[in-house]
């Protein structure tokens with residue numbers, strides 16, 4: 122699965138290492154390899170685990186469902202400093218938004234990557250999602 | 258007025274470039290139609306019944322003469338020579354070609370305008386009192402707040418994919434001309450006990466298929482906390498608003514279903530977290546930034562003038578038409594010797610809110626010469642010249658007459674709000690513009706309209722209520738029943754600070770029964786009012802709906818055709834609905850509003 126970063130696609134074979142929230146809360150594995158959460162997760166439940174979690178991936182079931190953006194902002198507001206990934210149906214036009222909300226990277230599937238290749242993402246990577254705020 | 262600096266300019270130019278790229282990527286298949294749609298909508302481009310429609314933002318309804326000239330140019334070059342001013346202080350072009358849209362957006366950017374977020378599930382164009390900066394009753398100018406919100410909400414990375422659209426309105430006057438209680442968030446500028454400026458924050462109002470009056474979520478919000486607080490409201494809404502049903506996705510439903518107290522607690526908790534954040538993107542609403550924006554809205558250089566003018570008095574005495582126009586279309590200005598002129602874009606029998614390129618140019622020219630270059634668009638779909646010298650009124654009237662813009666009907670029965678309806682809108686279930694035209698034609702006698710006095714009729718072509726029929730003194734909602742248009746009438750709505758949702762009167766009326774029905778209501782009012790000073794709404798509030806319902810559904814008519822011509826039936830006292838009317842009412846229950 123391609124991971125989109127500011128410098129382009131990175132191919133990492135780590136997806137099966139991600140723990141589910143239930144598995145982590147029931148002590149069923151080491152979250153150091155990463156945790157995957159749904160976009161309706163209450164981030165307050167995760168606060169005690171922030172130090173132990175190596176990566177949090179927030180799933181985007183559909184690009185039009187913007188909950189993940191607010192969840193990312195909440196995780197950052199609650200003090201999460203680790204790696205944060207948007208995973209699923211995120212389109213290239215949303216990359217600057219994801220970055221501005223606190224995500225470090227985006228994970229998409231092969232089909233989407235074929236439709237929206239690396240240069241589409243690089244073209245917007247440096248664009249501020251919110252130029253009017255750049256002034257403040 | 259606000260003027261774009263290099264940041265604004267870069268932002269709108271980037272948006273044009275990204276829209277160009279989105280169109281190309283849609284054509285290449287990189288974007289699916291589903292993915293392209295919200296991107297297109299967030300750039301103001303709708304797919305309508307016959308063609309694309311481009312909705313251009315007029316932030317808080319303020320524009321200058323060069324901007325109005327540019328709109329005229331766009332109407333002529335890329336549309337059919339006219340534009341339509343909307344109830345949200347926008348202008349719509351109904352016939353642009355998709356391939357021309359990027360060029361139109363460039364032309365808008367050239368005069369500091371855009372079409373960003375005039376559609377889609379995002380924060381929409383922020384509206385404000387159209388008399389801002391001129392109104393005699395104003396506590397504080399709402400435009401700096403609205404401009405700050407425009408900048409904050411435009412391209413906000415977190416709130417571009419909300420459960421549903423989100424509308425914000427601001428007023429700085431106790432007389433609410435911005436309908437703040439019918440918005441997702443309404444802001445009223447107030448002072449606290451210590452005299453400090455801030456906002457009363459109202460949440461969860463809205464019209465549409467589930468009309469609700471907004472509730473106060475925060476009695477007093479200090480000015481500096483505005484963005485952090487609104488960000489908290491939006492975040493709570495983005496996370497918890499319903500996404501399973503688009504008709505239940507507005508924040509009013511969340512507030513209703515989760516209860517105001519719960520939402521308030523969530524918002525306050527989020528607000529505290531935000532304020533505690535070290536460097537959140539939103540917290541920094543610095544005094545310097547506020548001052549920078551406020552400076553753009555400093556009062557223009559008014560002359561020191563006596564309030565009355567001999568020439569004006571002479572013209573008033575000499576010219577009856579001028580006198581009628583001054584009576585209806587002029588209100589007091591905060592500055593001595595100035596007046597606020599409202600130009601009616603509702604000439605009798607024309608589509609409400611439509612203006613031709615020639616009329617736009619005439620308005621730009623009159624504003625340049627007589628209104629310090631400023632114009633406003635009101636949510637009643639009229640154009641305001643905010644700063645006209647009293648002494649110039651006769652000349653302004655003469656210029657408006659030449660441009661066919663001198664209709665003296667502001668606030669009267671022929672000053673009708675109507676949505677585009679079946680003539681343009683893909684969602685419409687009935688015509689709405691032709692109904693407005695028929696009513697205006699029926700009451701076209703200026704003497705009769707003046708006798709009737711203040712009366713707002715608002716018409717929507719489907720339950721989405723873009724014509725604000727719920728808050729019309731008389732509201733008309735066009736539905737479709739078995740392939741035939743059926744018009745429901747609501748009574749007693751109010752769009753001001755005493756907001757009220759109109760009450761449904763009873764069974765619907767066929768298209769050609771609407772004018773007679775309105776006539777019966779008007780006749781009932783004229784017969785029932787204490788004197789000419791009691792308005793329709795006041796009479797309705799004093800007596801309740803019963804006598805008006807009786808007039809609408811006299812027993813001998815029974816809700817079916819009342820016949821054309823002849824004398825209209827007069828109001829009768831209290832007959833109950835006829836059997837056939839009751840049957841018809843039952844058949845209408847599928848359209849019952851959810852009044853919770």
Ligand code: SF4
Nearest residue numbers: 676682685718719723
């Ligand atoms: S009320 Fe209905 S018909 Fe009228 S503009 Fe809105 S969606 Fe279209």
